[in-house]
Amino acid sequence: MIAIVDYGAGNLVSxxxxxxxxxxxxxxxxxxxxxxxxxxxxxxGVGHFASTARLERSGLRDxxxxxxxxEIPFLGICVGMQWxxxxxxxxxxxxxxxxxxxxxxxxxxxxxxxxxxxxxxAVNPSSGLFRGIPSSPYVxxxxxxxxxxxxxxxxxxxxxxxxxxxxxxGRAFGVQFHPEKSGPTGLKLLSNFCDLKC
Numbered sequence: 001m002i003a004i005v006d007y008g009a010g011n012l013v014s015x016x017x018x019x020x021x022x023x024x025x026x027x028x029x030x031x032x033x034x035x036x037x038x039x040x041x042x043x044x045g046v047g048h049f050a051s052t053a054r055l056e057r058s059g060l061r062d063x064x065x066x067x068x069x070x071e072i073p074f075l076g077i078c079v080g081m082q083w084x085x086x087x088x089x090x091x092x093x094x095x096x097x098x099x100x101x102x103x104x105x106x107x108x109x110x111x112x113x114x115x116x117x118x119x120x121x122a123v124n125p126s127s128g129l130f131r132g133i134p135s136s137p138y139v140x141x142x143x144x145x146x147x148x149x150x151x152x153x154x155x156x157x158x159x160x161x162x163x164x165x166x167x168x169x170g171r172a173f174g175v176q177f178h179p180e181k182s183g184p185t186g187l188k189l190l191s192n193f194c195d196l197k198c
Contacts, residue, residue: 005043007051009054011178018179019190021187044077068099068171068172076173086098089106090104100174107159115159118140127168140178147163152164
């Protein structure tokens with residue numbers, strides 16, 4: 001069973017519909033016990049980084065952290081990916097998971113913010129998450145803050161400079177774009193994640 005984590009800020013229904021359309025069983029849950037039993041975990045996110053503070057208060061943060069340590073496949077989407085870092089300038093009092101170094105920053109004033117719409121990716125061909133996806137795919141973004149490029153970056157995009165569009169650390173993955181809104185490319189990426197062996 002795939003647990004789609006509900007912490008009050010997710011694009012939950014569209015993610016669930018995409019997963020079910022691909023033929024996988026999933027459940028939307030805010031119960032840490034259900035997350036603990038999950039074979040895979042998806043953390044969607046839309047809106048303000050401060051909303052991730054609810055993960056701490058609910059006990060979901062500890063369960064997700066423990067699951068990642070046990071190598072349960074994890075996928076963070078949009079704010080869910082940003083939460084994998086140490087934090088964000090959008091809410092300096094809210095801690096991220098700290099799985100990846102660095103903090104998310106606002107786009108520079110030289111470009112319009114938020115960054116909304118289709119943009120291309122430069123993908124590391126060794127990425128398992130992008131297996132079977134053509135090079136330089138286009139995906140759908142909507143965000144005002146961007147994650148830094150680092151050792152765990154497997155796909156970059158350009159908007160006022162390069163930023164991390166996808167990251168991988170072990171069996172923990174994150175995408176800044178919305179795969180559930182990115183057509184066949186997004187569905188293939190979700191299928192690649194769902195097909196990971198536990």
